[in-house]
Amino acid sequence: MAQTWDAIIIGGGHNGLVTAAYLARAGRRVLVLERRYRVGGAAVSEEIYPGFKFSVFSYVVSLLRPEIIRDLDLPRHGLEILPLESTVTPMDNGDYLAVWGDPDKTRREIYRHSPRDAEAMVEFGRLMHHMAQAVKPILGMIPPDPTSLSPRDLLGLLKLGRHFRSLGPEHVHALYKLMTMSSADYLDEWYETDVLKATKSASGIIGTFLGPRSPGTAYVLLHHYMGEIDGSFRAWGFAKGGTGAISESIAGAARRFGVEIRTDAPVTRVLLKRGRAMGVVLENGEELRARTVVSSLDPHRTFLELVGEPELPEDFVSDIRRYKFRGSSGKVNLALDELPNFTCMPGVGPHLRGAISVSPSVDYLERAYDDAKYGEFSRHPYMDVIIPSMIDPHMAPPGKHVMSIFVQYAPYNITGGWTDAKREAFGDTVVDTLARYAPNLKQAILHRQVITPADIERITGLTEGNIFQGELALHQLFFLRPAPRWAKYRTPIRRLYQCGSGTHPGGGIMGASGRLAALRILGDGR
Amino acid sequence: MLRETPFHPRTAALMEGQAWRRWAGYVVASAYELSHEREYHAIRSSAALFDVSPLYKYLVRGRDAARLLDRIVTRDVLASKVSQVLYTPWCDARGKVIDDGTVSRLDETTFRMTAADPNIRWLHLNATGLDVTIEDVSERTAALSLQGPNARAILELACGQPLTELKYFRLTTGKIRGAPVTISRTGYTGDLGYEVWIDAAHALAAWDALVEVGTGYGITPAGMLALDLARNEAGLLLIEVDYISAHHAQIDAQTSTPFELSLGWTVALDKERFIGQDALEREHARGPVWRFVGIEVDWDSLERLYADVGLPPKLPTTAWRASVPLYVGGLQVGYATSGCWSPLLKRYIALAHLEARYGEPGTAVEMEVTVEHRRRRAAATVRPLPFFNPERKRA
Numbered sequence: 001m002a003q004t005w006d007a008i009i010i011g012g013g014h015n016g017l018v019t020a021a022y023l024a025r026a027g028r029r030v031l032v033l034e035r036r037y038r039v040g041g042a043a044v045s046e047e048i049y050p051g052f053k054f055s056v057f058s059y060v061v062s063l064l065r066p067e068i069i070r071d072l073d074l075p076r077h078g079l080e081i082l083p084l085e086s087t088v089t090p091m092d093n094g095d096y097l098a099v100w101g102d103p104d105k106t107r108r109e110i111y112r113h114s115p116r117d118a119e120a121m122v123e124f125g126r127l128m129h130h131m132a133q134a135v136k137p138i139l140g141m142i143p144p145d146p147t148s149l150s151p152r153d154l155l156g157l158l159k160l161g162r163h164f165r166s167l168g169p170e171h172v173h174a175l176y177k178l179m180t181m182s183s184a185d186y187l188d189e190w191y192e193t194d195v196l197k198a199t200k201s202a203s204g205i206i207g208t209f210l211g212p213r214s215p216g217t218a219y220v221l222l223h224h225y226m227g228e229i230d231g232s233f234r235a236w237g238f239a240k241g242g243t244g245a246i247s248e249s250i251a252g253a254a255r256r257f258g259v260e261i262r263t264d265a266p267v268t269r270v271l272l273k274r275g276r277a278m279g280v281v282l283e284n285g286e287e288l289r290a291r292t293v294v295s296s297l298d299p300h301r302t303f304l305e306l307v308g309e310p311e312l313p314e315d316f317v318s319d320i321r322r323y324k325f326r327g328s329s330g331k332v333n334l335a336l337d338e339l340p341n342f343t344c345m346p347g348v349g350p351h352l353r354g355a356i357s358v359s360p361s362v363d364y365l366e367r368a369y370d371d372a373k374y375g376e377f378s379r380h381p382y383m384d385v386i387i388p389s390m391i392d393p394h395m396a397p398p399g400k401h402v403m404s405i406f407v408q409y410a411p412y413n414i415t416g417g418w419t420d421a422k423r424e425a426f427g428d429t430v431v432d433t434l435a436r437y438a439p440n441l442k443q444a445i446l447h448r449q450v451i452t453p454a455d456i457e458r459i460t461g462l463t464e465g466n467i468f469q470g471e472l473a474l475h476q477l478f479f480l481r482p483a484p485r486w487a488k489y490r491t492p493i494r495r496l497y498q499c500g501s502g503t504h505p506g507g508g509i510m511g512a513s514g515r516l517a518a519l520r521i522l523g524d525g526r
Numbered sequence: 527m528l529r530e531t532p533f534h535p536r537t538a539a540l541m542e543g544q545a546w547r548r549w550a551g552y553v554v555a556s557a558y559e560l561s562h563e564r565e566y567h568a569i570r571s572s573a574a575l576f577d578v579s580p581l582y583k584y585l586v587r588g589r590d591a592a593r594l595l596d597r598i599v600t601r602d603v604l605a606s607k608v609s610q611v612l613y614t615p616w617c618d619a620r621g622k623v624i625d626d627g628t629v630s631r632l633d634e635t636t637f638r639m640t641a642a643d644p645n646i647r648w649l650h651l652n653a654t655g656l657d658v659t660i661e662d663v664s665e666r667t668a669a670l671s672l673q674g675p676n677a678r679a680i681l682e683l684a685c686g687q688p689l690t691e692l693k694y695f696r697l698t699t700g701k702i703r704g705a706p707v708t709i710s711r712t713g714y715t716g717d718l719g720y721e722v723w724i725d726a727a728h729a730l731a732a733w734d735a736l737v738e739v740g741t742g743y744g745i746t747p748a749g750m751l752a753l754d755l756a757r758n759e760a761g762l763l764l765i766e767v768d769y770i771s772a773h774h775a776q777i778d779a780q781t782s783t784p785f786e787l788s789l790g791w792t793v794a795l796d797k798e799r800f801i802g803q804d805a806l807e808r809e810h811a812r813g814p815v816w817r818f819v820g821i822e823v824d825w826d827s828l829e830r831l832y833a834d835v836g837l838p839p840k841l842p843t844t845a846w847r848a849s850v851p852l853y854v855g856g857l858q859v860g861y862a863t864s865g866c867w868s869p870l871l872k873r874y875i876a877l878a879h880l881e882a883r884y885g886e887p888g889t890a891v892e893m894e895v896t897v898e899h900r901r902r903r904a905a906a907t908v909r910p911l912p913f914f915n916p917e918r919k920r921a
Contacts, residue, residue, distance in 0.1 A: 069872045070825065075914065080870055082567050102560040133838055166836075240571045353564075393572055393676070398742025 005031045007521070008280055008290040010267045010306065011461075011500065013041025016296030017250040017261075018514030019499040019521075021072050024257035026522050031288065032259060033280065035266035035461065038244075039251045041296075042460045042467065043509050045244025049447035051397040052335040055242035055388065056449070057456060058467065059331075059404045060084060060355075062236045063226065063510035064246065065140075071515075077252030078245055081237035082391050086354030088345065089199045090437040096344040097195045098351065113193045124190045127174055132226045134167050134175060139226065139505045142516055143479040143487045179474060183217040184362050198359040202382055205408060207467045207507070209326035211369030212362055220472050223507060236355070238391045246509055270295070270306045270496060277496035280306075292526045294517065296500040298462060298469040299323055299482035307493060316492050319483035323476060323502075327453030327465030328372060330410035332430045334403040335396070335447040339387070340438035353390045358383035358433060372409030377426050380433055382408045400446075405430055410452055412464040418454035426450060468508070469501035478504055489517040490524075497521055528553045531579035532668040532729035536737075540747055547750060550580040550642075555749035562755075562844065563869070565748035569715050569756045570870050572744030573674035575736060576753060578714075578721065579729075581627075582641040583664045584649060590656035591635050598652055598801060599629060600784055602794040606631050611695045611710050614792050615784050616648075621805030622772035622781035624648065625765060626789075630697055630710060638663075638708075638723070642765045643773070652801065668729035672736065673719030673756070675918055676743040681709065681720055683739040684732075689720070694920040703731040714753060716760025718918040754845040758866045758875060761820055761911030763787060767847045768818070768863045768877055785814035786879070788911070817885030820909035821852065821862055823874035823893055827905035835898045841867035841874065852878055853892040853903060859884050862893060868913065875913050876906075884908065 007023050009016045012034030024030045038044060042057040061081060069079065085101030097113060100106045103122075111118040144156025164172060177186060183204030187197040203224040204210075204217035211217075239246045251261060270293055271279040279289035295302040303312060303320045312320075345351050359365055359382055368378035384406040389396035396402045407430050414422065427450035435441045453465025462469060470476055479487045481504045489497050499517030501507055529552045531537070537555055545556040554577060557565055568574040586595060596603035601614040608631050615626040627641040639645070649660045672681055682689050685700040685707065692698050697710035705728035713719030724732050737745060757764065765771055769787055770780045783806065784793050794800075795807055825839075832839045845866035852860040865876030876893065884891060887910045892903040 066872045067825065075871050080567070080571055082571055083563050085561075085564075101563070105560070393742060393744035 003288075005029050005288070005290040007031070007292040007294055007526070008033060008288055009294045009296060009499070010280060010302075011035070011041065011296035012039035012247075012251070012261060012263070013296055013460075013500070014043045014247050014250055014509055014511055015500050015514035015517075016041070016294070017247060017254050018068060018072075018511040019294055019296065019518045020259045020261075021250060021254035021257055022515060022518030023521065024254060024259045025071070030254075030259045031290070032254070032261045033265040033267050033282070033288075034261065034263045036459075037263050039261060039263065040244050040247035042456070042462060043243040043247045045242030048333065048449050049335040052400070052402050052447065053242055053395045054333040054402055054449060055244065055404055056333065056451070057331060057460060058243045058509055059386065059388070059406065060236050061239050061243065061246060061509045062224075063508040063512075065510060065512050065515065068511045068515055072250060072253035074249045074253060077249035077256075078241065079249035080240040082240055084236045084238045084354055084386065084391065086351060087199060087357050088342075088351040088354065089195055089357045089359055090342060090344045091195055092360050094344055097193070097199065099199075100350075110193070110196065113196065114191075117191045117193045117196055120190050128222070128225045130171055131175060131178060131222055134163075134171060135222065135226060137163055138478065139512055140516075142489070142520055143481075143504045145479050145485060145487070147484075178218045178222050180215060181218040182213045182215050183221045184212040184366075186218040186221070194361045195359070198362045198365055199357050201362060202357060202359045202365060202384070205365065205369070205382070206384075206406075207329060208471050208473065209328040209372070209409075209411070210473075211366045213366050214369075216474055219474060223472055238386065238388060240392045241394065242388060242392075243509060250511070267306060269308075270493070272307070272311055272493065275311070276494045292495050292497065292521060294497045294499050294521065296498075296514070298325070298466075298500055298502040299498070300325065300463040301461060302498055302500075302502075303491070307496070311493065313492050316483060316486065323482050324471045324473065325412070325464035325466040326471060327412035327456060327462070327467070328410065329406060329408040329465075329467060330377070330426060330453060331451040331456075332405040332407060332427055333449040333451070334405070334445050336401040336403055336444045337446050338440070338444045339390075339401055340403070340434075340444065341440045342438045344437065352387050354386070356385040358385065358437070368409055372411045375411060375413065375415035377410045377414060377429065378408070379429065381410070381430060383430065383434060385434065405434065412453035412457070412466075418452045423450050423452050423455070426452060468506055470506065472507050477506070481506055489520040495526070531577050532726040533577045533579065533670070533733050536730060536733050537577055537747065545749065549750070550582065552580040554580060555747075557749040557751045558747055562749060562751035565746055565752035566755050566869060568744060568746035568748055569674050569717055569752060571675065572746065573672055573676040573680055573740060574715075574746050574748035574752060575733075575740070576671040576673065576748055578669045578671045579667075581664070581669055582644055582662075583667050583669070583723075584639045584641070584646065585661040585663045586637045586639060586649070586658060587661070588635055588656070588658035590658045591637050592631075594649070594653050594656050594658050595629050595637055595639065596798055596800060598649070600793045600800065600802070600806070601629070602797040603629055603631075603637075604798060608633055609697050611697055611712055613695065613712075615787070615789055617784065617802035617806070618772045619802055619805070620772070620781075621783045621802035621809060622775075623769060623784060623787060624772045626763060628710075628712060630708075632697075632708070643771060666726050668724050668726045668732075670722045670724075670732065670736070671713050671719060672722065672745075673713045673715040673717050675718055676740070676745070677719050680736060680740040680743050680745055681722070684735045685709065703728070703735045705731060707732065714760070714762055715756035716762065716912050716914060716919060717756070717916060718921075751844050755866050755869065758845050758864055758877060759868050759870065759912065759914040761877060761913060763818070763877070764847075764864065782816065782879075783809055783814065785809055786816035786818065788818040790814075814882055816860075816879050817882045818911075819878055819880050819885050819887075820911045820913055821865070821876040821878045821891065821893060821906050822909045822913075823876065823895070824905040824907065825874070828874060828895065831895060831897050831902045831904055837898070843867055843869070850876070851894045852880060852906070853894075854884055854890075859891065871913060873913070875909075877911075880908065
């Protein structure tokens with residue numbers, strides 16, 4: 001007699017692990033099936049070059065819900081989030097723009113560029129803080145369906161309505177603007193310094209196939225402001241040991257609650273019987289049965305590959321087909337023999353412990369997008385660079401360093417497709433662009449790992465290499481994520497749930513989707 | 527003028543915001559950087575370097591050295607082994623704690639005692655008739671504390687000898703840049719860590735050596751704000767904050783016994799005669815009236831109190847030192863004396879005195895919080911101490 005589980009979780013990424021841990025904490029017998037040799041999905045740390053550890057894909061954290069850290073006691077399992085305080089943007093004229101951890105230092109620095117902007121920054125920060133606070137309850141809420149008349153939905157909508165009314169007109173207007181405007185336009189209302197607007201608007205394009213002047217990007221800007229560390233919004237952190245340590249700590253907590261985790265166990269199919277999920281079939285043919293099946297994969301993989309179109313309602317299938325991925329970013333990870341020496345800020349200093357943003361102007365970013373729109377990677381890409389070994393010395397041998405470069409744009413659908421030659425050309429472009437600001441970079445490189453959206457898809461399974469399991473576009477959020485009427489972690493298949501970033505609220509190493517899915521499953525008495 | 531420690535030429539050069547504070551008549555850093563955040567994280571993720579020279583240090587030597595210390599402190603000094611370090615309180619005749627510190631057995635007849643307060647008079651008072659010399663070496667002995675997961679690797683490089691065999695609360699000797707040092711596996715952070723005791727004349731060389739070899743391992747000079755967060759997480763007491771010395775208390779109610787401070791494990795009741803023994807035996811028999819416990823403030827409750835006024839919770843990112851009432855069923859049953867938001871654990875924690883019957887971990891209590899000028903009560907739970915206890919501390 002085969003073993004039966006209360007729940008099988010497909011995919012050992014951070015959301016799958018969070019769901020598993022919460023279910024097991026409530027006494028369920030849970031099995032997690034991970035395709036790769038290790039858990040983590042896109043939050044993995046790997047020693048790609050001997051002695052050097054890379055956060056291969058996802059590389060910073062701000063959105064991980066503190067209640068998850070507490071509920072699962074993650075610090076006991078090794079989680080520690082270290083502060084990442086500064087952002088320095090090198091400029092083409094040899095100057096720089098810096099935002100530091102200390103408000104006085106930052107104000108003095110911005111004042112150098114524009115006394116008005118130095119003041120605007122404080123007000124802007126206050127407004128964004130309010131906005132983040134306004135949106136925050138939504139993140140912790142199973143989205144109510146506005147077209148439904150069920151008491152639960154009505155109650156949810158009522159709560160939401162009350163919440164918005166409590167914000168006051170000024171904030172509702174600001175929120176409306178954030179929901180509709182482009183990040184560049186929105187920032188134009190506040191600032192005059194181009195390099196400042198460019199660096200801030202960069203948050204609005206991350207992971208989307210949009211430019212800073214595309215409407216809708218202001219919301220993504222806000223999404224990144226919602227990151228919360230110790231009650232302060234807009235605080236970025238770096239997980240000690242890389243983002244893989246986050247996954248490992250959740251896996252550790254899950255195991256402590258009794259979860260079994262199987263790696264090298266790719267699922268090929270959800271086992272169905274009369275429209276109900278009965279279990280899963282592994283690639284090796286093994287059938288595993290469970291009372292509930294939960295997929296942490298993106299909607300495309302879950303429904304079109306593991307379930308199959310014939311099993312699903314037609315309108316749902318077309319909704320899922322229309323759901324947009326459009327991966328737009330790549331990653332370059334470097335093992336370095338010495339620290340980069342930035343011309344604008346020579347030597348070793350606190351700037352190397354924060355982010356280096358290659359975003360010299362709004363035009364620069366928009367042009368980078370132009371290349372991508374027409375099927376090429378950006379000739380001069382936007383980059384978010386950090387040196388993890390400066391924050392956590394364990395990431396590299398003493399005195400050596402690792403560098404993580406998030407790059408945009410690198411379209412999934414590149415003209416002619418991604419080839420080895422194109423990947424290397426992309427890597428060269430990235431290194432060449434950064435070397436303009438830090439000329440010693442090239443000679444310092446011991447090893448280079450270049451990751452295109454096609455690689456992200458191939459390695460992690462994320463469709464089209466989209467880092468958010470589907471774009472953070474307004475038509476794909478809240479009660480529409482991933483599809484109308486199916487935004488509550490349930491699916492048209494009974495006993496099959498979804499818990500990945502492709503569900504509300506999605507995006508980033510947040511774990512909120514995984515937690516809300518678990519609460520829904522437990523609420524359904526499963 | 528306050529005194530400067532032997533490391534001052536180095537620590538002053540690091541000081542970004544003139545954030546100095548007093549400690550036993552010396553100036554020491556609150557934080558070197560404008561925020562203490564990175565210095566705190568160094569304790570838990572790499573290695574933090576503290577100047578702890580202001581500690582009072584006494585060298586007790588002679589045939590009766592062990593006997594003297596055994597008579598004073600609550601732990602069994604006569605049974606201690608050479609190279610062992612004892613953490614211990616010491617009491618007056620009523621069993622009330624005077625101070626707490628460490629007693630290190632350097633050899634059969636030589637001990638070093640560290641204390642938060644001056645204790646030379648107390649040592650002399652109790653040495654009558656004993657063959658012992660007591661020397662105050664506070665000024666001529668400099669002390670560094672290196673705390674964090676990388677502390678061992680850095681110290682091994684600096685002194686050129688392996689330290690894997692050096693167990694928790696043991697000490698060894700070595701050399702840094704040619705100068706003899708004592709290295710004890712002790713600290714005030716609840717993490718893997720060491721304290722280095724060195725002649726003040728060689729202090730700067732030792733600092734330089736540690737910083738030089740430690741840079742690749744993330745060594746970070748850190749101040750008292752960072753230390754205060756770590757000692758809260760570690761559940762370690764601070765004199766005049768968490769308890770009042772029996773020598774300073776103005777009324778009896780201000781004093782505490784080791785049992786009341788949950789330091790019962792340090793009281794060796796069946797050893798030779800020691801000061802306070804009779805009182806402590808009686809207290810042990812009837813059970814203490816107070817317990818010293820951990821408190822965790824419930825996040826949801828705190829968030830609700832702040833949401834009532836339209837604010838997100840305000841978190842104490844530096845540790846507070848105040849007396850904060852604790853309630854059960856509307857009646858005050860204790861008071862917290864230290865507390866902070868733990869950046870590591872993402873929990874609001876506090877150290878507290880509770881009436882013994884409420885001291886069991888898991889007991890629901892309420893803690894007073896001031897939200898927008900108004901006194902409110904947040905739900906809280908009694909937790910076992912320490913809040914954070916990594917395996918590496920003892921491993």
